[in-house]
Amino acid sequence: MNFLRVIIIFLFFIALTFNKVAAQQDELVPSREEQATSDQDREPVIDEESEPQIEEESDAGEIVQNFSDEDAVTANVVPDESSFESVLEIEKSDKDNSLYSMELRNTELLDFFRVLAHDYKLNVLVDDDVSGIITASLTNISLEEALERIVDMNNLRIDKKGNVIIIRRNLAPRVFLLKHVEAKTVLETGSGDEGTTANIYQLLSPEGKILLGTQPNSLMVIDYPENAEKVAVYLDMVDKGVSSKIFKLKYINAKDIVGVVNE
Numbered sequence: 603m604n605f606l607r608v609i610i611i612f613l614f615f616i617a618l619t620f621n622k623v624a625a626q627q628d629e630l631v632p633s634r635e636e637q638a639t640s641d642q643d644r645e646p647v648i649d650e651e652s653e654p655q656i657e658e659e660s661d662a663g664e665i666v667q668n669f670s671d672e673d674a675v676t677a678n679v680v681p682d683e684s685s686f687e688s689v690l691e692i693e694k695s696d697k698d699n700s701l702y703s704m705e706l707r708n709t710e711l712l713d714f715f716r717v718l719a720h721d722y723k724l725n726v727l728v729d730d731d732v733s734g735i736i737t738a739s740l741t742n743i744s745l746e747e748a749l750e751r752i753v754d755m756n757n758l759r760i761d762k763k764g765n766v767i768i769i770r771r772n773l774a775p776r777v778f779l780l781k782h783v784e785a786k787t788v789l790e791t792g793s794g795d796e797g798t799t800a801n802i803y804q805l806l807s808p809e810g811k812i813l814l815g816t817q818p819n820s821l822m823v824i825d826y827p828e829n830a831e832k833v834a835v836y837l838d839m840v841d842k843g844v845s846s847k848i849f850k851l852k853y854i855n856a857k858d859i860v861g862v863v864n865e
Contacts, residue, residue, distance in 0.1 A: 690717060695742060704740040704748055711736055711756060715769065718745060725766045732758060732769060773809060776830040778821045782843040785814055785821050805832040 689707040706714065711734045719726040722745055734756045740748050749767070753760055759772040780788070788802060789812065806812060810825030812833070821837070823830045 688713075690714065692717065692721075698742075700744055701742045702740075702745060702748065703742065704738065706736050706738045706740075709736050710734075711752075714752065718749065726769065727766060728769045729771065731771060771826060773824050774827060774830070775822055775824045776834075777815050777817065778823065778834065778837050779815075779817060780819050780821065780837065780841050783841045785819050788821065788837070788840065789814070802833060802836055805829060805836055 687707070688709055689705055690709045690713060691705040693703045695701040695703065711732060712728060714736060715726050715728050718724050724745065736752055736756065738752065738755070740751070743751075750760065753769060757772045757774060759770055761768040761770060791802075802812065806823070806825050807829045810823065810829050813822045813824070814820070815822040821833075823833050825833075
């Protein structure tokens with residue numbers, strides 16, 4: 603009997619010891635929830651070697667941004683004025699006194715003609731309606747040839763009377779294609795009395811001409827641009843197609859309407 607008690611007491615102490623050991627292990631190993639909470643509360647570890655790189659990249663970005671802003675402000679505040687300057691330089695060639703080199707940039711045509719007339723003893727007369735700006739670089743060229751090249755570039759012409767050079771605007775050809783009206787009919791209608799309203803010849807300058815074009819049903823106008831534009835407006839009004847519509851009548855006969863119109 604005593605031996606049985608001893609065994610029971612011994613087993614009791616073993617069970618108690620096992621429970622204590624298990625409780626200590628539970629205290630040492632945290633649960634998953636506690637581990638997740640501790641990971642969230644834990645402060646991030648920053649690599650000290652990466653910090654200078656981040657700061658260098660941000661500093662470089664700021665430097666580039668500041669440089670681009672300053673550059674844009676400078677471009678807006680200080681424009682390049684050299685492109686707007688007028689340059690008129692004429693130099694005689696060292697090898698041949700009859701040849702010249704010319705540098706023209708944003709030069710008024712009237713100023714160029716005036717310099718040729720005054721400095722190089724040329725008799726030049728320019729019509730009042732001549733205007734324009736020339737930019738050109740010419741090398742080893744005579745004054746007469748340079749004058750002809752510049753006149754051609756600006757749609758001008760030269761008329762010579764004795765030793766006088768007269769510069770006038772040149773006539774320009776313009777072709778009009780007609781769709782609904784015959785070109786020959788337009789010319790015949792316009793060749794009537796000057797008092798009629800439909801007179802295409804009244805739109806031309808004293809030097810202007812209008813002819814039948816080489817293309818089918820076309821007109822060619824040789825005149826100044828502003829006069830050719832007047833002819834274009836006139837032809838746009840005249841060259842209209844005739845439209846037709848059909849009406850169905852309910853309460854009256856079509857023959858009765860035709861009879862009234864004929865009367």
